[in-house]
Amino acid sequence: MRRRTLSLALLAVIATASVAVAxxxxxxxxKRLAAPEKYLYVYSVDADAKDNDFLAVIDxxxxxxxxxxxxxxxxxxxxxxxxxxxxxxxDRTKIWAGTLLSKRLFILEVAADPAKPRIVKTIDDVSAxxxxxxxxxxxxxxxxxxxxxxxxxxxxxxxxxxxxTNDGQLIRVFKxxxxxxxxxDVAVKPEINRMITSSFTPLRNYMKPLAQWDMKDGGNTMLxxxxxxxxxxxxLVTDPVPLEVRWSLKPGATHGxxxxxxxxxxxxxxQTKAGSFTAxxxxxxxxxxxxxxxxxxxxxxxxxxxxxxxxxxxxxxxxRPDRPRLHDTVVPGVSPNMMHxxxxxxxxxxxxxxxxxxxxxxxFWVRLVHIGPDGRLKMDPFFDVDFTKLPTGPARAHxxxxx
Amino acid sequence: xxxxxxxxxxxxxxxxxLAAAPRPARAHxxxxxAGAARLLSTHPSLGVIxxxxxxxxxxxxxxxxxLTDLAGRIVLLAFIYTSCPSxxxxxxxxxxxxxxxxxxxGLFPSRVNFVSVTVDPDRDTTETLARYAKGFGADxxxxxxxxxASDALRPMLAAxxxxxxxxxxxxxxxxxxxxxxxxxxxxxxxxxxxxxxERQAFLDxxxxxxxxxx
Numbered sequence: 001m002r003r004r005t006l007s008l009a010l011l012a013v014i015a016t017a018s019v020a021v022a023x024x025x026x027x028x029x030x031k032r033l034a035a036p037e038k039y040l041y042v043y044s045v046d047a048d049a050k051d052n053d054f055l056a057v058i059d060x061x062x063x064x065x066x067x068x069x070x071x072x073x074x075x076x077x078x079x080x081x082x083x084x085x086x087x088x089x090x091d092r093t094k095i096w097a098g099t100l101l102s103k104r105l106f107i108l109e110v111a112a113d114p115a116k117p118r119i120v121k122t123i124d125d126v127s128a129x130x131x132x133x134x135x136x137x138x139x140x141x142x143x144x145x146x147x148x149x150x151x152x153x154x155x156x157x158x159x160x161x162x163x164x165t166n167d168g169q170l171i172r173v174f175k176x177x178x179x180x181x182x183x184x185d186v187a188v189k190p191e192i193n194r195m196i197t198s199s200f201t202p203l204r205n206y207m208k209p210l211a212q213w214d215m216k217d218g219g220n221t222m223l224x225x226x227x228x229x230x231x232x233x234x235x236l237v238t239d240p241v242p243l244e245v246r247w248s249l250k251p252g253a254t255h256g257x258x259x260x261x262x263x264x265x266x267x268x269x270x271q272t273k274a275g276s277f278t279a280x281x282x283x284x285x286x287x288x289x290x291x292x293x294x295x296x297x298x299x300x301x302x303x304x305x306x307x308x309x310x311x312x313x314x315x316x317x318x319x320r321p322d323r324p325r326l327h328d329t330v331v332p333g334v335s336p337n338m339m340h341x342x343x344x345x346x347x348x349x350x351x352x353x354x355x356x357x358x359x360x361x362x363x364f365w366v367r368l369v370h371i372g373p374d375g376r377l378k379m380d381p382f383f384d385v386d387f388t389k390l391p392t393g394p395a396r397a398h399x400x401x402x403x
Numbered sequence: 404x405x406x407x408x409x410x411x412x413x414x415x416x417x418x419x420x421l422a423a424a425p426r427p428a429r430a431h432x433x434x435x436x437a438g439a440a441r442l443l444s445t446h447p448s449l450g451v452i453x454x455x456x457x458x459x460x461x462x463x464x465x466x467x468x469x470l471t472d473l474a475g476r477i478v479l480l481a482f483i484y485t486s487c488p489s490x491x492x493x494x495x496x497x498x499x500x501x502x503x504x505x506x507x508x509g510l511f512p513s514r515v516n517f518v519s520v521t522v523d524p525d526r527d528t529t530e531t532l533a534r535y536a537k538g539f540g541a542d543x544x545x546x547x548x549x550x551x552a553s554d555a556l557r558p559m560l561a562a563x564x565x566x567x568x569x570x571x572x573x574x575x576x577x578x579x580x581x582x583x584x585x586x587x588x589x590x591x592x593x594x595x596x597x598x599x600x601e602r603q604a605f606l607d608x609x610x611x612x613x614x615x616x617x
Contacts, residue, residue: 029595031578090595091578093566111566142580143564143593144452165453166564172450190598193442228444228603275442 024296024341027140031092037402039114047394049080068383074117085399087138089166096145098135103127107168114403121168127153130162130173134203137185148186155203159183180235182219187245188227192254195225198242210358224277236279239263244294255321259291268322283324292337292354298345302375306336330377334361340400346371353396363388364397447607452590456562460549463533468547477515477608478584482565484523484575485535490596499539501601512545522567522577524550585611
């Protein structure tokens with residue numbers, strides 16, 4: 001009787017447990033914010049490489065007198081690294097932040113004083129450690145970080161994956177297969193034991209000015225992995241250079257989307273009843289868009305696409321997931337790139353540097369888009385953090401995280 | 404008996420609390436069950452994550468228990484606290500289900516043991532832990548609920564990267580992880596409390612027994 005009562009009680013808990021308010025596009029293993037954001041971390045490249053690269057801390061607490069200003073910078077101690085992406089550990093106490101042109105990787109502690117992150121470890125030569133170069137995505141697993149790398153240590157394919165403990169000890173490395181050697185993003189759907197990786201271009205290409213790129217030296221595949229086995233089980237073919245991997249956020253959903261940078265398209269992928277995956281082109285973004293980033297609304301209703309070359313952000317209604325419909329657009333300024341949507345889905349922070357070798361604007365900024373309950377996008381006329389006139393000169397603002 | 408009823412009541416209260424409006428998540432939210440059919444892996448790749456930090460803590464009878472005492476056995480280690488309203492009782496319940504399955508397979512307690520360490524030793528007395536363990540049907544031969552005084556426990560929690568942060572209403576925020584340790588004392592898998600699936604854990608344990616690894 002006692003055990004039956006307990007079981008019933010536990011079933012009640014399971015049935016009524018509230019779904020966590022998701023902060024969009026982070027690993028599902030990352031601890032969520034317990035309150036609206038106060039700090040925006042912006043990973044930044046010193047534009048002329050004469051000063052050190054840095055992590056900027058912007059005050060985004062509406063109640064603060066410092067709102068909308070850079071209140072701190074963390075000096076990375078060297079220049080010319082090409083800081084790019086970063087990610088929280090599962091417990092949100094550390095940020096892992098790597099670079100695309102050097103071999104340095106930084107681990108910063110943020111929990112003690114989120115306004116003042118501090119570097120607690122620098123891996124000076126991540127290529128010597130892993131045999132890979134160019135860490136791109138920093139994806140939290142329980143107690144570990146899973147990183148994608150764009151190249152092998154020599155700057156050529158194959159790229160791959162490497163797992164580390166949260167404090168920076170290498171656990172293991174998985175190189176991409178020969179028939180799909182390009183790497184970029186990764187996202188895990190633990191509920192169905194599947195992981196998908198996407199593909200970009202290696203160091204030997206992206207280190208050159210864009211006009212000199214070999215546009216055939218890039219991937220057009222997404223790999224479906226058995227996550228627990230860390231084993232590739234299927235290769236999906238898409239338009240060239242599928243970048244972000246975004247699983248649907250709806251409980252039980254087994255589909256998602258990616259943005260093809262050179263195909264100017266959104267691709268829809270989904271698991272079939274037989275268990276395998278299919279991929280198909282779902283939306284044409286318009287020629288010359290170059291979709292550099294893809295984000296989701298927390299309710300899974302909208303996809304946001306930054307058209308780097310056409311300088312607009314598009315909101316796509318995905319009420320029918322495989323048939324996105326253009327819902328709204330906004331022009332935040334020249335060459336919008338990274339977007340970061342808040343956990344309530346009401347705000348989207350935007351930066352406008354992609355890569356030193358790809359940027360075509362000399363003005364850099366961090367701006368804010370408000371997202372209405374109707375999914376409409378509206379620029380905040382007051383939030384405009386100028387990264388062109390910093391004390392150290394212009395800085396290319398790229399990836400962002402919130403605390 | 405009385406302890407079990409109290410525990411059931413506690414869990415029912417938790418259910419009512421959780422039925423309220425959605426709230427921002429913390430480091431350890433309640434485990435989720437997806438609507439999609441869970442795909443389990445019968446051949447998991449369990450790399451060596453690192454050496455399991457050693458510890459010696461006290462069981463509810465006050466006897467010292469060391470991780471090294473359990474060498475040769477697979478250990479599932481969880482960090483919990485008994486007044487936790489959601490994730491801890493649910494994970495403990497799933498561990499109880501796993502215990503039953505391992506027992507039926509003849510693996511528990513001879514080849515697999517569980518350890519649950521409280522992160523709240525000030526409130527989780529030995530009596531509280533004993534009552535909690537009994538409420539979940541923990542087999543004391545192979546499932547130890549351990550504690551120590553706060554000062555003595557702190558280095559152990561730090562070695563396991565298990566920070567704690569008091570929250571309003573008496574809750575404690577802490578990294579929501581379970582660790583699977585092989586017979587050689589190495590961490591081979593880390594689970595999230597919120598996504599822990601005892602069926603996959605069973606397959607992981609079986610894989611470690613068949614292939615202990617390098």
